[in-house]
Amino acid sequence: MANPIVSRAELAVGGAPMTVKGVIQKTSLLLGLSAITGIGFFFYALMAGLSQGFITMAAFGSMFAAFGLAIFITFKPQKAKTFAVPYALLEGIFLGGISLFFMRMYPSVPVTAMCATFVTAAVMLGLYRSGLVKVTEKFRSIVTSALIAIMLVYVAQWVLSLAFGSSLPFLFEGGAIAIGFSLFVIVIASFTLLLDFDNIDRGVAMGVSEDYEWLFSIGILATLVWMYIEFMRLLSYLQD
Numbered sequence: 001m002a003n004p005i006v007s008r009a010e011l012a013v014g015g016a017p018m019t020v021k022g023v024i025q026k027t028s029l030l031l032g033l034s035a036i037t038g039i040g041f042f043f044y045a046l047m048a049g050l051s052q053g054f055i056t057m058a059a060f061g062s063m064f065a066a067f068g069l070a071i072f073i074t075f076k077p078q079k080a081k082t083f084a085v086p087y088a089l090l091e092g093i094f095l096g097g098i099s100l101f102f103m104r105m106y107p108s109v110p111v112t113a114m115c116a117t118f119v120t121a122a123v124m125l126g127l128y129r130s131g132l133v134k135v136t137e138k139f140r141s142i143v144t145s146a147l148i149a150i151m152l153v154y155v156a157q158w159v160l161s162l163a164f165g166s167s168l169p170f171l172f173e174g175g176a177i178a179i180g181f182s183l184f185v186i187v188i189a190s191f192t193l194l195l196d197f198d199n200i201d202r203g204v205a206m207g208v209s210e211d212y213e214w215l216f217s218i219g220i221l222a223t224l225v226w227m228y229i230e231f232m233r234l235l236s237y238l239q240d
Contacts, residue, residue, distance in 0.1 A: 031088075041097060045097070078211070110232060112231075
C-alpha cells in the first residue's frame, strides 16, 4: 500500500465489515469538515487582518500537527475513528492558510487548483472502475518507490528551509525543472489515488471491520490535500 497512512496498518477482521459506501460517506464527511474549516479560517484571516506571519505559523503548525497525527494513526490504525475529525480540522486550517498565501500572489490559483484536483480524482476513479488501469504489484512497487523518493525530497527541502532559509536548487524555485518536478509529483499523487481505491477494494474483500473505513478515508483526504497543494505550486510556476 503506497499511502503512508495505511501502509503499515494491521487491519482487524471481525464485527460488521467495511463497505465502499461507508468509506465514501466518511470521506465526504472529512472533506466537508476540512473545506468548512479551511474556508472559515481563510475569511477570518482576511476580515481580521491577520498578519502573513501569523497565518503562515498557524498553517504550518497545523500541517505538522496533522502530520504527527497521521504518523500516530499509521502505528495505531484502530485509533483512526477517534482522530479522523481532528485530523480533518487540522488539514482545513492548513488549507485555508496556504490557499490565502497563494491567493494574495495569484488570485486565480486556489480555485483553479481545487477544480483540477477534483477533476483529476474523478478521472482516476473512472479509469480504475472501468478497468482501463490495473493496479498490479509492479505498479504498486513503482508508485511506492516514487512516493518515498518524493517524501525524501520534501524532508530535505523542509530542513534546508527551516535551518538555513534556503531551498533545494531548481526544484522549488520556478523554471522548467521546477515545473517538470511538480508535474511528476502530481502524476504520482494521481497514481496514489489509484492505490487508495485498490486498498479499499482489498479491505472490503478481506471483510475488514467497518471501523477501518475511517483509516481509508483519512488516506484519501491526505492524498487529495497533497494533490491540491502541488497543483497550486505548479500553477504559481506557470503564472511566473
